[in-house]
Amino acid sequence: MATIITDEEELDQQEWDGRTRRGTSFLAGALAGxxxxxxxxxxLLLGVTPRSISNLVSDKIASVAGPGITEFFIQTIGALGKEMLFLTVLIGQVVVGGFLGLxxxxxxxxxxxxxxxxxxxxxxxTGFWLLFVIAGLPLLDQGFLxxxxxxxxxxxxxxxxxLFQLFGLTLGYAFLNLLGTTAYGTAKTGNLTEKQVAAISERQDTETRTSRRRFVGTISAVFVLVVGAAIGTRAFGGPALTDYRNSLGDLNSDGTLQGEITPTSNFYQVSKNTFNPNVDGKSWKLTIDGLVDNPQTFDLxxxxxxxxxxVYHTLTCISNExxxxxxGNAEWSGIxxxxxxxxxxxxxxxxxxxxxxADGYxxxxxxxxxxxPNTTLAVEMNGAPLxxxxxxxxxxxxxxxxGMKNAKWLTGITLIDTDFAGFWQQQGWDNTATIHTESSIVSPADGDTVPGGQTTTLKGIAFAGSRNIEKVEVSTDSGMTWNTATIKPRIGANSWTLWRYDWTPxxxxKGYILQVRATEEGGILQTVKTADPYPSGSSGYHTISLRTT
Incomplete structure (x- = not known):
């Protein structure tokens, strides 16, 4: 029962149960976190800062984890692994805040x-901010201060x-709100019965508990909503590819094929970040320095x-299976x-x-x-700014x-006379990163059912980087025999090739195993050898299963 402070009494220091006090102190720190x-x-989302404390910690954890663990998560849960790591770091911040409350x-x-x-x-x-900049940043590979x-x-x-001062202010307020004695001022109790005094005390005690629960609930709810919405959007808000992939390679009335240009909304996106930097174009600068005669600084x-x-240019990720x-393939404009x-x-x-x-990559x-000549600094994609x-x-x-070497949010270009290992190379990925010849069946999809006795058009893509595709072949009997598909000449020197094959089972x-393979210029056949994406990119024939009815 709360203590009522009357004009006849002096303010006494309240005693708390040790366990309750520790738990509530931890809660105050967690709320501040x-x-x-x-x-x-x-x-971060508004572009006030391109990198946050959580970004730096996430990058360090990824590098310490090593390529084996990183690749396991990429292949098991895809880009969702970044969101899970970032969420873990955010929760870790809250837990650390709790210990600072203690x-x-x-x-x-x-x-x-x-x-x-x-x-x-x-x-x-202030003390933990100093610890962060003096010891924490060097441990995160960001140097002293x-x-x-x-x-x-x-x-x-x-x-x-x-941010650390905001934490301190919130910590102090939460600590006083949850643990401090509440003085209700003077109460004239001379004419009140003991029962009336008890009723007032109980009401005030209830109001205090309600206020504190509301305080805790509001901050917790906002935290869950903000973090959940932000990470959920990044994790599950990717492009819807089904309709686009189904129409890829369909004939247009003018004889061209649909899907030669991937809509920006359907174009894949991979980076090391959970939240990509929101760069302000008005203040953006690009520098060229190092071993140059005249260092340069450009703005937009x-x-x-x-x-x-x-340029028509196809990008593909080295982690693509x-x-x-x-x-994806897009029309780009740049210098x-x-x-x-x-x-x-x-x-x-x-x-x-x-x-x-801009994100430190x-x-x-x-x-x-x-x-x-085709290496380009791009500023537009599909007719609009990036x-x-x-x-x-x-x-x-x-x-x-x-794609990992096609740096985004570019802010600096430095010329050096030595070798260099970048973010992904430090985790074991190939530093040359030459694209392997690849081909895939886009439609129908693996596991689909198609009508027997009728023609089904198989459609797909083939790509060999800047090397031209001379031939695409399809097998409908698990590689026993091969049939030449119709290909459309690529629209750019670095873009993919679309292919079609009409198949009448x-x-x-009956069940069928279908495969596809491509031959690049010079008669070089795509390798059948299967390889995982790590460390130099995947290889092997794309294989799907279909059933006829």
Whole structure:
């Protein structure tokens, strides 16, 4: 029962049960961690900061886990693994906040004096911010005081300090709200009976508990809604590919085939992030430095003054399985990359061109690949500015190279005379990343039923990077015999080839195993050898099963 403070009584220091006090202190810290996380997510989504504390921790965990574990999650649950890792880190932040609540209770003792609580909350939040920037950032491979963050160093230090102070303020408030003695002021009890005093005390006690439950419930509900909506959208809000894949290769009235250009909304998206950076185009800058004669800095206005080139370019992810969805072809517009390097002046001895992205991602290509005429700094996709997920305001398009090296959200280009291992290469992925010849059956889908005695059109894609596809063959008897499919010449030097094959299975119910293979220029047949995506990309013949009725 709560203590009523009357004008005849002095304020006594309230005694709490130790276990209840520890649990409530942990809850106060966890609530402060939730508030900090909610604001951090909002800043990340609004583009206030390209990277958050949780991003840095997630990247470090992924690198420490090693390529074997990373590839296991990629192949088992796909991109959802990133969301699960990020969610785990967010929950970890809340748990750490809970332990800091226990620390506040320990150093504060059994007093609820506001001045003491606020002072200790400030000491904890500031002390742990200093610990984060002095020891935490180096442990996260970001250097002392975040020197490895480069352009984002100052912004990260300031924003992290603000977030830690927000944590401290919320911690102090939650601690006082949940654990502090509530003084109800003076109450004239001289004319009240003992029963009336007890009734007032019970009512006040009930109001206090209700207020505290409302406080806890509101913060918890907002945390669950914000985190759930944000991560759920990223995890389950991907493109709906069924209709697009079913129509891929259908004949248009003008003789062209549907699906040669993948709609932006259907184009796959892969990055190391759960939340991709929301880059402000007005303040965006792109620098070229390192072994150059004239270091350059461009903004969108200066980039727009360069001559444009339009390219049809297919991107595919190195983690794509045989027949997987991580492939798409688009019409891109941008600047020939060689033009930018020529303006900067490439010094003798350069071996690699290193790309730095707004999210801290780094990768590289050889100087020879960078100087190829079709290597492009793209600023538009399918006739519109790049979307956030596809690298706004500028990204790389590199012929014959898997998507991981086609850096998005580009902010820096550095020329060096040594080799370089980027984010994924440090986890064991191939540093050359040359695209393997691949082909797949897009429609019908694996497990479908088709009518026996009638013609079914098999449709699909074949791709060999910048190497042309000469022939596509389909087998309907598990590779015993092969039939030549009709192919349409690709629309660009680095785009996929669409194919069709009309198949009329005998009438009756029967199961069939279908396979496809492609032959690239020079008569080089796609390898039948099966390989997992890690570390150099998947290979083998795409195989599906169909049943006739």
């Amino acid at each position: 939730m508030v900090m996380t909610i604001v951090m997510l909002a800043m 620390l506040l209770a320990f150093i504060t003792g059994r007093t609820d004096r506001q001045q003491t609580v606020w002072r200790n909350s400030f000491i904890i939040s 975040g020197s490895g963050l480069e352009k984002d160093q100052i912004a990260t230090l300031i924003i992290s300090f603000m 206005d200066t980039i727009s003054q360069f001559p444009r080139q339009k 045989v027949g997987g969805d991580y492939i 020939q990359f060689k033009t930018l390097l020529d303006k900067a002046g490439v010094k003798a001895g350069v071996k690699k061109v290193v790309f730095t992205s 780094k990768d590289s290509i050889t100087i020879e690949k960078a100087m190829e 979307t956030t997920d596809h690298g706004y305001p500028a990204r790389m398009l590199i012929p014959n190279i898997y 005998p009438a009756g119910s």
